Amino acid sequence: MPARHTPTPRLSVDGLSVTYRGSRPNPAVTGVSFSIGVGESLAIVGESGSGKSSVARSLGGLLQGKADVSWESMAIDDTRFVPGDVEAGVGGVAGRLLSYVFQEPKAYLNPSLRIGGQLCEILGIHLKLGRREAEREAVELLDHVGIPDAARRMNDYPHQLSGGLAQRVAIAMAIAPRPAVLVADEPTSSLDVTVAARVVALLRRLQRDRGMALLHITHNLYLAARSSDRVAVMYAGEFVEVGTAADVLRNGAMPYTRGLLAAAPAADGRTRMRPIPGSPPDMREPSTGCRFAPRCAHVHAGCAHDVGLRTVADGHHVRCTLVEG
Numbered sequence: 452m453p454a455r456h457t458p459t460p461r462l463s464v465d466g467l468s469v470t471y472r473g474s475r476p477n478p479a480v481t482g483v484s485f486s487i488g489v490g491e492s493l494a495i496v497g498e499s500g501s502g503k504s505s506v507a508r509s510l511g512g513l514l515q516g517k518a519d520v521s522w523e524s525m526a527i528d529d530t531r532f533v534p535g536d537v538e539a540g541v542g543g544v545a546g547r548l549l550s551y552v553f554q555e556p557k558a559y560l561n562p563s564l565r566i567g568g569q570l571c572e573i574l575g576i577h578l579k580l581g582r583r584e585a586e587r588e589a590v591e592l593l594d595h596v597g598i599p600d601a602a603r604r605m606n607d608y609p610h611q612l613s614g615g616l617a618q619r620v621a622i623a624m625a626i627a628p629r630p631a632v633l634v635a636d637e638p639t640s641s642l643d644v645t646v647a648a649r650v651v652a653l654l655r656r657l658q659r660d661r662g663m664a665l666l667h668i669t670h671n672l673y674l675a676a677r678s679s680d681r682v683a684v685m686y687a688g689e690f691v692e693v694g695t696a697a698d699v700l701r702n703g704a705m706p707y708t709r710g711l712l713a714a715a716p717a718a719d720g721r722t723r724m725r726p727i728p729g730s731p732p733d734m735r736e737p738s739t740g741c742r743f744a745p746r747c748a749h750v751h752a753g754c755a756h757d758v759g760l761r762t763v764a765d766g767h768h769v770r771c772t773l774v775e776g
C-alpha cells in the first residue's frame with residue numbers, strides 16, 4: 452500500500468472515497484489510502500478543490516448528510532470502523548480518538564464563555580475530571596500551547612485574544628481529550644506568516660510530545676514540508692505523489708508537484724508565483740487516464756491510462772508515466 456509504511460499506525464485508511472450528493476453526484480475523493488504512525492505527521496497538499504478537506508472531514512463523520520463516504524478499512528489504534536460508526540461524528544465513538552483544528556478558531560470558540568470554562572467543560576466530559584483537577588489541567592494545557600500567563604488568561608473571553616492566541620486555545624481544546632489523531636485543516640490560513648510559522652512549530656512539538664498522529668491539510672507545499680514527516684500531493688480526488696518532505700520538495704517527480712512548487716510563495720516569503728496553466732477537471736465527467744494530463748507540458752499517448760502510484764524509491768511514490776514503475 453503506497454502511502455502506508457509506518458510500523459505502528461495510529462490512523463490507517465484504505466480506499467477512502469467521498470461523493471457529494473446532488474442531482475449530479477460529485478466524486479470528490481476516489482480511493483485514497485494512507486497511514487500515520489505514533490508521533491508522526493502527514494500533510495495533504497493540493498490546489499483548492501483537490502479534495503483535501505473532504506478527506507479530513509470524512510474521517511470524523513463531518514460530511515454526514517452531504518456526501519456518501521466509504522472505505523475498505525479504517526482504524527484508529529485498535530479500533531476499526533465501518534462507515535456507519537464514523538458517520539456518528541466527532542461527538543461519537545471517533546470523537547474520543549480524533550480531534551480537529553480548523554482555519555477560524557473564533558468560529559468555534561463560544562464567544563460568551565471564558566476560555567478556562569470551555570476547556571474545563573471538555574476535560575470534564577472526556578477525562579471525567581472534577582472541577583479542581585480540570586482547572587489545574589486547563590492551565591497546564593494553556594501553558595503547554597504557549598499562552599503566556601496561562602492562569603490569568605483562563606478568565607479571558609475569545610474576543611480578548613489575538614488570532615494567534617485564539618488558535619493556540621483552539622489547539623489546547625483539541626488536544627484536551629488526548630486524541631490519538633489530530634486533524635489540522637488549514638490551521639494557519641487566517642494568520643500572518645510569522646504567527647503561522649509558530650503555530651506550525653507548536654503542532655509539530657505537540658504531535659511528537661504526545662505521540663499523536665497529525666494530519667495537516669494545507670495548500671502550501673513549503674508549509675507542508677515544514678510541518679510534516681511525509682507529504683501527500685493530491686490532485687482531482689487522488690494522491691499523485693507521496694514521500695518524505697525532502698522527497699517531495701527536492702525530488703518531486705510528478706509535473707503537478709513541480710507546478711505546485713513553482714506556484715507556491717517561497718519559504719522566505721519572496722513571492723514567485725507561477726500559476727499552473729489550466730484548471731482541474733470536473734470530477735463529475737468520466738475520465739480514464741491521468742487526470743492532470745490536460746494541463747501537463749509532458750503529456751503523451753501513454754497518459755491515456757492511469758498507471759497508479761509507482762514506487763520510485765523507498766517510501767516515495769508517484770502517479771506518472773514519466774517515472775519507471
Ligand SMILES: Nc1ncnc2c1ncn2[C@@H]1O[C@H](COP(=O)(O)OP(=O)(O)OP(=O)(O)O)[C@@H](O)[C@H]1O
Binds near residue numbers: 479499501506
Ligand atoms: N458541501 C459540498 N457539497 C458539494 N460539493 C462539495 C462540497 N464541499 C466540497 N465540494 C466539492 O468537492 C471537491 C473537493 O473539495 P474540497 O473542499 O475537499 O477541496 P480542498 O482541496 O480542500 O479545497 P479548498 O482548499 O478550497 O477547501 C470540490 O469539487 C468541491 O466543489
